[in-house]
Amino acid sequence: MDNYPIEIGVPNITEFELGNTGVPYVWRWDSCSPGPVVMISALTHGNEICGAQVIMELLKAELRPTRGSLVLAFSNVHAFNTFEMKNPDKSRFVDEDFNRVWSSERLESSEGKVSLELMRAREMRNLIDQVDFLLDIHSMHEKCAPLLLSGPTDKGLKFAQSMGWPRDIIVDQGHKEGRRLRDYGDFNNEDSDKNALLIECGQHWEKGVIEAARSITGRFLLQLGIVDESALPMEWSAPTLVEQRAIVVTEAVVANSYEFVFVDEYFGLETIPHKGTVIAYDDGEAVITPYDECILVMPSLRQLRPGVTVVRFGYIA
Ligand SMILES: [Zn+2]
Incomplete structure (x- = not known):
């Protein structure tokens, strides 16, 4: 990486x-x-x-x-x-x-x-x-x-x-x-x-x-x-306000091993359309999305070790 x-x-x-x-x-x-x-x-x-x-x-x-x-x-x-x-x-x-x-x-x-x-x-x-x-x-x-x-x-x-x-x-x-x-x-x-x-x-x-x-x-x-x-400092500017959306995290996926791999390159906020889609393997075991239109929140393997959160699943409320 x-x-x-x-x-x-x-x-x-x-x-x-x-x-x-x-x-x-x-x-x-x-x-x-x-x-x-x-x-x-x-x-x-x-x-x-x-x-x-x-x-x-x-x-x-x-x-x-x-x-x-x-x-x-x-x-x-x-x-x-x-x-x-x-x-x-x-x-x-x-x-x-x-x-x-x-x-x-x-x-x-x-x-x-x-x-x-x-x-x-x-x-x-x-x-x-x-x-x-x-x-x-x-x-x-x-x-x-x-x-x-x-x-x-x-x-x-x-x-x-x-x-x-x-x-x-x-x-x-x-x-x-x-x-x-x-x-x-x-x-x-x-x-x-x-x-x-x-x-x-x-x-x-x-x-x-x-x-x-x-x-x-x-x-x-x-x-x-x-x-x-x-x-406030001169160079600071106010953000343009936007219509917000709430993504409710239902599950944090925790790695069980050092052999955790995603099947694709994920960066965060990807929507996986179908329930049951394999997004990763953890020591050979498939990690699947729990529902349709599942959003991946903060996927990353950069701090991978057993017990660490590697991605969360969420839906738009
Ligand atoms: Zn931090």
Whole structure:
């Protein structure tokens, strides 16, 4: 499998290490007016650098909230610090996926080895507990249009729809391997007003990925009413709002072996017309679509190992 070319610059974020929260690489400002605590998080995966670029631009522009509070975080900096042009996929995480440790069981467990990622999550947890609205910025292994992941709740879907961009909202449960930051605590509690979205901006290192990250970040901050539009960086432009569609994920296909192969080249959002179509083989066993008009969500074998999600099946709601 060839690497995609790296068409974007790798941001240098070392000047932001200190933070102002007591937690390295996490910044927070409180306005004088009441309002929500809004957090933008980047580098949940160390190789997904578009979010880091966008947060760096906001820090350099000295964006401050006019209502509520703004939190800007570079999350898995340990992984990002290992980023290498020659092997960019390798810096996704150091010991384990930072985006799979967000259950109270994992965060509070005293058993087993404490990974760098678990340590970082514990370090950030107090701050995240104060957050009302989170946008977690990601990018994808394969070249696919941006996806806004709303999680499994109705409030998540409504929140995603309030953004009006991008076209595709993915309603999903997350991963069997462990809980995502987006699904942490009250973000997934239907009775709480807290809410969170995860944006997949495009292929990790393609040109358009930064534009997408700027678009959703600007939109998110303006929709929540905590900043003035004129305070956003000059080069940022508002996305053209589109009619959105919700794709409900019914099943995450998890590889059982290293011998998992797709029968065709898939990049994401392909519609497979017929139920029972073979799309892959896992150690010789056929993987088939469960219904007609099945949409493939984020197929990729770039992080293949037993237990990892390699594609999800969804339908248009
Ligand atoms: Zn990611």
